Amino acid sequence: MTERSPLAPAAFPDLPPVAGVTARVSRARYKNWDRCDLTYVELSEGTAVAGVTTQSKCPSPEVEWCRDAIPLGSARALVVNAGNANAFTGHRGRAAVEAIAAKVANHLDCQPSDVFISSTGVIGVPLPVDKAEAGLEAAFAAAPCGWEDAATTIGTTDTYAKGARASAMIGGTRVELVGIIKGSGMIAPDMATMLGYIFTDAAIDPKLLQQMLSAANRTSFSCITVDSDTSTSDTVLAFATGKAGNAPLASMEDAGADAFAAALDDLCRQLAHLVVRDGEGATKFVEIAVEGAESDASAHRIALSIANSPLVKTAIAGEDANWGRVVMAIGKAGEPADRDRLSIRFGATQVASGGLAVEGYDEAPVAAHLKGQDIAIGVDLGLGDGRATVWTCDLTHGYISINADYRS
Amino acid sequence: MTERSPLAPAAFPDLPPVAGVTARVSRARYKNWDRCDLTYVELSEGTAVAGVTTQSKCPSPEVEWCRDAIPLGSARALVVNAGNANAFTGHRGRAAVEAIAAKVANHLDCQPSDVFISSTGVIGVPLPVDKAEAGLEAAFAAAPCGWEDAATTIGTTDTYAKGARASAMIGGTRVELVGIIKGSGMIAPDMATMLGYIFTDAAIDPKLLQQMLSAANRTSFSCITVDSDTSTSDTVLAFATGKAGNAPLASMEDAGADAFAAALDDLCRQLAHLVVRDGEGATKFVEIAVEGAESDASAHRIALSIANSPLVKTAIAGEDANWGRVVMAIGKAGEPADRDRLSIRFGATQVASGGLAVEGYDEAPVAAHLKGQDIAIGVDLGLGDGRATVWTCDLTHGYISINADYRS
Numbered sequence: 161m162t163e164r165s166p167l168a169p170a171a172f173p174d175l176p177p178v179a180g181v182t183a184r185v186s187r188a189r190y191k192n193w194d195r196c197d198l199t200y201v202e203l204s205e206g207t208a209v210a211g212v213t214t215q216s217k218c219p220s221p222e223v224e225w226c227r228d229a230i231p232l233g234s235a236r237a238l239v240v241n242a243g244n245a246n247a248f249t250g251h252r253g254r255a256a257v258e259a260i261a262a263k264v265a266n267h268l269d270c271q272p273s274d275v276f277i278s279s280t281g282v283i284g285v286p287l288p289v290d291k292a293e294a295g296l297e298a299a300f301a302a303a304p305c306g307w308e309d310a311a312t313t314i315g316t317t318d319t320y321a322k323g324a325r326a327s328a329m330i331g332g333t334r335v336e337l338v339g340i341i342k343g344s345g346m347i348a349p350d351m352a353t354m355l356g357y358i359f360t361d362a363a364i365d366p367k368l369l370q371q372m373l374s375a376a377n378r379t380s381f382s383c384i385t386v387d388s389d390t391s392t393s394d395t396v397l398a399f400a401t402g403k404a405g406n407a408p409l410a411s412m413e414d415a416g417a418d419a420f421a422a423a424l425d426d427l428c429r430q431l432a433h434l435v436v437r438d439g440e441g442a443t444k445f446v447e448i449a450v451e452g453a454e455s456d457a458s459a460h461r462i463a464l465s466i467a468n469s470p471l472v473k474t475a476i477a478g479e480d481a482n483w484g485r486v487v488m489a490i491g492k493a494g495e496p497a498d499r500d501r502l503s504i505r506f507g508a509t510q511v512a513s514g515g516l517a518v519e520g521y522d523e524a525p526v527a528a529h530l531k532g533q534d535i536a537i538g539v540d541l542g543l544g545d546g547r548a549t550v551w552t553c554d555l556t557h558g559y560i561s562i563n564a565d566y567r568s
Numbered sequence: 569m570t571e572r573s574p575l576a577p578a579a580f581p582d583l584p585p586v587a588g589v590t591a592r593v594s595r596a597r598y599k600n601w602d603r604c605d606l607t608y609v610e611l612s613e614g615t616a617v618a619g620v621t622t623q624s625k626c627p628s629p630e631v632e633w634c635r636d637a638i639p640l641g642s643a644r645a646l647v648v649n650a651g652n653a654n655a656f657t658g659h660r661g662r663a664a665v666e667a668i669a670a671k672v673a674n675h676l677d678c679q680p681s682d683v684f685i686s687s688t689g690v691i692g693v694p695l696p697v698d699k700a701e702a703g704l705e706a707a708f709a710a711a712p713c714g715w716e717d718a719a720t721t722i723g724t725t726d727t728y729a730k731g732a733r734a735s736a737m738i739g740g741t742r743v744e745l746v747g748i749i750k751g752s753g754m755i756a757p758d759m760a761t762m763l764g765y766i767f768t769d770a771a772i773d774p775k776l777l778q779q780m781l782s783a784a785n786r787t788s789f790s791c792i793t794v795d796s797d798t799s800t801s802d803t804v805l806a807f808a809t810g811k812a813g814n815a816p817l818a819s820m821e822d823a824g825a826d827a828f829a830a831a832l833d834d835l836c837r838q839l840a841h842l843v844v845r846d847g848e849g850a851t852k853f854v855e856i857a858v859e860g861a862e863s864d865a866s867a868h869r870i871a872l873s874i875a876n877s878p879l880v881k882t883a884i885a886g887e888d889a890n891w892g893r894v895v896m897a898i899g900k901a902g903e904p905a906d907r908d909r910l911s912i913r914f915g916a917t918q919v920a921s922g923g924l925a926v927e928g929y930d931e932a933p934v935a936a937h938l939k940g941q942d943i944a945i946g947v948d949l950g951l952g953d954g955r956a957t958v959w960t961c962d963l964t965h966g967y968i969s970i971n972a973d974y975r976s
Contacts, residue, residue, distance in 0.1 A: 215902070217898070218895050218898055247895070477968070554972075560967075561965075
């Protein structure tokens with residue numbers, strides 16, 4: 161790992177074990193790395209699964225595999241390969257995925273479709289089946305590891321291991337949720353890849369879990385951007401072992417379903433923020449909150465237009481209260497907006513309102529806010545009730561260095 | 569002006585006068601610049617006008633003024649202010665535009681709507697009317713200037729003056745077209761602004777001129793991107809004085825209309841390329857040609873997705889044949905694409921085909937191509953007949969320095 165992001169938390173959090181989940185790591189040696197690169201997670205029988213994957217039209221075979229297996233609702237294992245994304249590798253890439261699933265299914269005596277697989281790293285190089293199989297053999301024989309080892313092993317150019325927890329009470333039973341995630345680390349010529357895994361001991365129907373995960377995704381992973389580039393491999397999976405012993409959740413009307421959904425939302429948002437805080441070259445964590453839009457969807461598109469604007473991101477890197485660039489990004493979003501109703505704040509200070517600069521606004525608190533690491537930009541469109549919040553980071557020389565200065 | 573872009577042409581081209589067009593420049597002193605910043609162009613009576621403006625929902629009052637005046641079809645003058653974009657300035661910005669139009673209309677004894685106005689520079693500061701009026705007085709009294717002076721005066725952080733020419737034969741009469749343009753220079757905290765002006769002595773009906781300009785725009789200005797950020801002020805205007813004496817063009821069926829449209833296309837493409845070649849921090853000029861898409865519009869969106877991808881642009885800056893990032897950008901475009909039919913070339917060398925890397929392709933010509941200043945990326949989607957070409961530049965430390973390292 162390269163130098164730890166300045167936005168990283170002080171340490172990896174203290175995460176509880178999740179009953180029914182056993183992780184192991186090994187060295188498949190996909191790259192010339194002096195570290196483990198294969199993560200193997202065994203899940204107890206009866207584990208429910210849900211997932212969301214990249215919208216890319218050119219997904220990796222791992223993504224296609226997961227898309228096919230998620231609707232079946234059950235999982236027994238997760239395999240994550242780091243160092244090779246296996247994307248754009250044709251039938252050989254697909255064959256590697258099938259070989260991994262078959263080997264694990266044989267080991268656990270389960271269906272291949274119960275085995276979930278992700279790969280991250282260089283694209284265009286088929287995942288070597290021999291290395292994957294040897295890595296799996298080593299993982300099968302390895303001692304169980306802790307969450308930090310698993311979170312480290314799924315990483316590529318991440319500068320720190322990322323994990324988070326949440327819990328909920330379901331009818332008097334406490335359930336735990338733990339998540340690990342990697343991204344948006346990249347190294348030339350690798351792709352940005354975000355892979356996230358959530359484990360819970362809650363008993364929950366996979367369809368309900370999917371409904372909750374899809375909802376949580378809309379306000380977490382779908383609300384972050386480092387550089388607007390969508391990977392071929394993005395995947396978030398949630399596994400529920402049911403070992404907590406709660407009365408199984410099957411619909412949002414069940415007691416405790418709200419609490420579990422809230423915990424899942426919270427966990428997903430924590431994980432999403434950890435990814436932004438490791439954005440390439442990031443020195444500022446930026447929250448962009450849009451309200452007063454014609455709809456939530458419109459607010460979301462406007463917020464992303466601001467978050468993806470290189471001019472907004474470089475202004476924040478330069479600690480420059482350049483609200484004109486925010487106006488520009490709103491204007492280009494193609495969404496309903498009325499220049500003369502717009503207001504914009506940096507931190508708590510209104511800088512523009514009613515179509516022009518707030519005359520004589522106090523620049524001192526704005527300058528102080530922009531010197532910090534956590535930046536908040538607020539936009540009120542003054543049109544309706546639509547609102548959305550997204551998170552991003554600034555755009556710095558560090559991003560260029562990571563992605564341009566080194567050759568593949 | 570800062571250091572001349574490495575992609576700039578060797579010198580400003582030799583441009584002919586256009587009968588009926590007289591340019592003058594003066595110092596309005598909008599900023600503390602030791603240079604002229606107001607360009608005033610007089611157009612002979614009977615001049616036809618057409619124009620295209622930014623799609624931004626938060627346009628400047630100048631853009632709104634031009635949008636209202638263009639459909640009236642006639643022009644007598646153009647005023648371009650450099651150093652202050654007058655955008656997001658409420659009623660005071662609108663009043664400044666009206667004051668300029670009134671003053672010029674009074675001077676020329678014409679309608680205010682015959683006066684076209686653009687401003688470029690810092691946003692959020694109302695254009696000072698007293699400076700504009702004094703600048704206009706000075707311009708009225710100044711000696712006519714050449715194209716290079718006018719092209720220099722409309723610039724802001726442009727690193728070189730940009731002009732181009734074309735000509736056409738209309739029924740035995742030669743007509744001249746000359747264009748000047750500025751952009752995409754920016755300086756923190758200014759906005760990217762592209763302003764382009766085309767002058768011709770051809771006689772042509774304004775509706776036909778508009779039809780031709782809109783068509784030319786679709787394959788020139790709408791096909792360039794430096795950083796995906798759309799300005800509040802982008803404007804391209806075409807003025808036709810009719811002084812060449814050709815039989816007036818009124819429809820595409822008229823003799824010579826095809827030739828004139830082709831010359832206009834050519835001129836717009838030249839001007840558009842000059843803007844990309846002055847892209848902030850640019851060291852490579854990049855052509856992205858997409859074919860085999862389901863439609864031309866789909867090809868255009870995919871080409872722009874590639875051209876706007878920070879990962880593609882940094883790979884090019886790093887002279888890295890990272891076709892995986894091109895796949896990523898195709899995949900995220902949201903347009904029909906089939907990973908397994910895709911092929912990609914750098915320069916003349918096919919690097920990926922049929923969903924995977926071309927085995928053992930010759931890397932030497934690819935590396936040599938990427939070391940050059942003019943980069944060509946070709947994509948064949950293998951789905952249909954849709955095609956589009958767009959132009960962009962690489963993303964370098966220079967871009968970050970220009971937009972983040974300096975404070976407003």
